Amino acid sequence: MKEKKSGFVKFIVTVVVFVVLVVVSLGGYFAVQYIKGKNSPSSFGPELYYALDLAEKKTEYTKVIIGDSVARLIFSPDYQDETDEVCYLATNQAITVLGNYILLSRYLENNPQTEEVYYIVRPQSLANPLWFNFSFQYFIVPFYNDTYKQYIDDDTRGYIEDRFGKLYATNDIVKSFVENNAYYMDVYLNNVLEQQLEVRDEKHLSDLTIKYLPEIKELCDSYGVKLKVMAAPLPDTEDNHDWAEFSQQIADNGLSDLLGDYIEGIDYYPESAFGDEAHFTERYLEENRAEIIKKLFD
Numbered sequence: 001m002k003e004k005k006s007g008f009v010k011f012i013v014t015v016v017v018f019v020v021l022v023v024v025s026l027g028g029y030f031a032v033q034y035i036k037g038k039n040s041p042s043s044f045g046p047e048l049y050y051a052l053d054l055a056e057k058k059t060e061y062t063k064v065i066i067g068d069s070v071a072r073l074i075f076s077p078d079y080q081d082e083t084d085e086v087c088y089l090a091t092n093q094a095i096t097v098l099g100n101y102i103l104l105s106r107y108l109e110n111n112p113q114t115e116e117v118y119y120i121v122r123p124q125s126l127a128n129p130l131w132f133n134f135s136f137q138y139f140i141v142p143f144y145n146d147t148y149k150q151y152i153d154d155d156t157r158g159y160i161e162d163r164f165g166k167l168y169a170t171n172d173i174v175k176s177f178v179e180n181n182a183y184y185m186d187v188y189l190n191n192v193l194e195q196q197l198e199v200r201d202e203k204h205l206s207d208l209t210i211k212y213l214p215e216i217k218e219l220c221d222s223y224g225v226k227l228k229v230m231a232a233p234l235p236d237t238e239d240n241h242d243w244a245e246f247s248q249q250i251a252d253n254g255l256s257d258l259l260g261d262y263i264e265g266i267d268y269y270p271e272s273a274f275g276d277e278a279h280f281t282e283r284y285l286e287e288n289r290a291e292i293i294k295k296l297f298d
Contacts, residue, residue, distance in 0.1 A: 045138050048091045055107040061087035063116040066100050068093040070232040070278055071120035093125040094138035097212045102151045108223050117225055122232045129206035140164055141175050205249045229258050236268035267295050
């Protein structure tokens, strides 16, 4: 009887030790993933982490450019040395208008000498409501945390947590684990978010744009800063000339003061100048960058 009892106790101890080892191992793994995420910028969006770091620094620039990846292509940090007046802070489409609001908030807090802000962005970027593709990596991971959530109102927080799942949006360890594991990222995007079912509507302003573009204007006003929202260059295609509903939305949502001349200000270039539906080829940009910039600001 004692032998049976002793054997049972050994079994229980073995199970307990096994469970403890598994928990410790998993905990250690998650901790490593968390530390990786905290100390090393993600392989996704180095341009974003560059901008976030720069926004925390005191500079002497009196003007700043924010915007999507087209703006960043034209005003890349690689060209920053060409000017001591304008800070090149553009990132990508995935952070949305909300991400640009947060980024600019931090920059202006540290650089109150700023006099002018240029927000250069494609109409398609203003349609982004936090699309699933890349929004987790480019917005949820870098922006949805204790440092930056103070800039996001409660309704938008609810929208974000419902859209991405509260656990995935708020738990730093889970976020870092998913972000740094290609398999689980794929599972998350395709099963949890079911992003493959999402149909993009690039001809309408997103609710985030309608809400936070005026917030950017109010932010600039609070610092006495002039804001100009400008259209990034587009390929000269038939579809890229059809902005009737987009323009109507601008009027219907009281954004005419900010976007009244936005559509008319679009500069079109031959399709051959682009490597995809948005970005200039390296060769075309190298040969025509000065002209592109001049036309943009004329």
